[in-house]
Amino acid sequence: MTDTAASACPVDHGGQGTPPVRPAGGSRTAATTLTPRPHARSNRLGLLPVTASALIKGWGFEDGIYAHFAGHDVTRFRVGLRKFVAVTRPEYVEHVLFEHSDRYQKSVDFAAVDGAIGVGIFSDNGESWKYHRKILNPMFTRKHLENVYDLMLAPVEEAAAALPTEVAEIEMNDIMVELTLDVVGNAIFNQDFKKFFPEDLGWWITGGLTEVMGFARFLMVTEPPALLNKPFWALLHSSAPVPPPLSNLQMAMKVVLGGVDAVLEDRIANPTDTPDMLNLLVRAMNEGTMTPERVRSEAAVGMLAGHETTATTMSYMWHLLSQNHWARDKMLEEVDTVLDGRAPTVADLRNLPWTSACVDEAMRLYPPVWFGPRTALVDDVIDGHHIKAGTTVILPTYLIHRDPRWWPDPEKFDPSRFMPGADKGRSRGAYFPFSGGPRTCIGRNLAIMETTLIAARFSQTHTFETMPGHDMTPLALPSLRPSNGLRMIAHPRT
């Protein structure tokens, strides 16, 4: 994009001392005590070229708007009617996610999630989000997950046993998608998801998300009033088939929501007394603490958010290990020493620091959730930069995770960055694959346990090499994923 009117707008000073703060439409007003930093580099992009680029390329990754944030502390731009600020300093991320999270909420961009699967904790805000998150939290505590560890282990054992016994080509990304869906089904819902979702679920989700990006571009340009937004989604939810390019999205919604409905109906017809999320949701519905629509959305959120991200993390980790045999050798040594050939127990997971550091480093280089948009609820000041209420603040995770200012030799795969103690002095805003603060990923504990478990178990019996020439360029949908899957050669270990 040649259009960056990259006028150096130095820090957006509000004058010396405390900058003036405009109250926002009767809402609270906030100011920080931070003073402007003379060296903070700020960038401003031109309205027309950026709007055109947004419509043609969306957020883009290599060649879209996103690329312009690199190396700038703050990038201001407008797309159509919307005002944006992208911030890349870790302390700014801390400000938004942790220290002053009450000044921000999920942006209008999450309306696509609401439209497709209904409002759930992923996209909800305010008191309603707080209320529902509190109900769901007990399913995701470490203690609860340790109690259901065997349910997590079973599908991993099954998948490891199904790996080829001779050198053979495999589609690793498909294996990871299926496995992580099984794990979240078992561990959180205590239900065998295979029966309820088609084998090509991953394909439908990718197709659906690709088309959601079209709607996301529309959202980037304007915040459509509910009047426009609602009929659009109502049409997609109706039985009337819509034409391409929205037909895949409609089908993906049917596949996901149809499966979720079947899972819920099955549990209602066959009650159990197990402590799992399905029972929690069905009980909440029966007791009237959650509406049936909300129950359906929360189940869909848990199922969707609970597997795609983990599958992407694992795929990139296998690929990075195949490119970095030195790191893989260390992992094999650790796994062999600690486990001595037996399946990992929940206690073992804590004794596999290098293995889990390999997962962490994969999420640094390829964070599955690659940017987090928030809307400022009030006028705010971040380190001297004024943020007007209503502005969308972008936290570009992928760029911050690869910024040489915070990560020496950033392109290098080096798990030692995540060995115990290595993060001393590192800002929480320099590495945030699970976001942070009150809106941190509810499935974080599950994801950490699950990824370490899969990495260790698969490595006990096999090593994996990416097929020569296979292109691992990420496809930047709402979540990141390998655009061409992951073709690998599995080598059984002798």
Ligand code: HEM
């Ligand atoms: C490696 C795996 C995972 C990664 C990298 C990841 C990342 C994230 C991120 C960055 C967010 C915040 C998004 C935002 O604020 O814009 C998030 C939220 C969420 N994640 Fe995850 N996630 C993972 C696994 C899981 C799992 C296993 C589950 C559930 C079983 C899950 C369920 C959720 C839910 C429900 C939210 C919304 C939480 C809220 O706002 O209260 N995630 N995740």
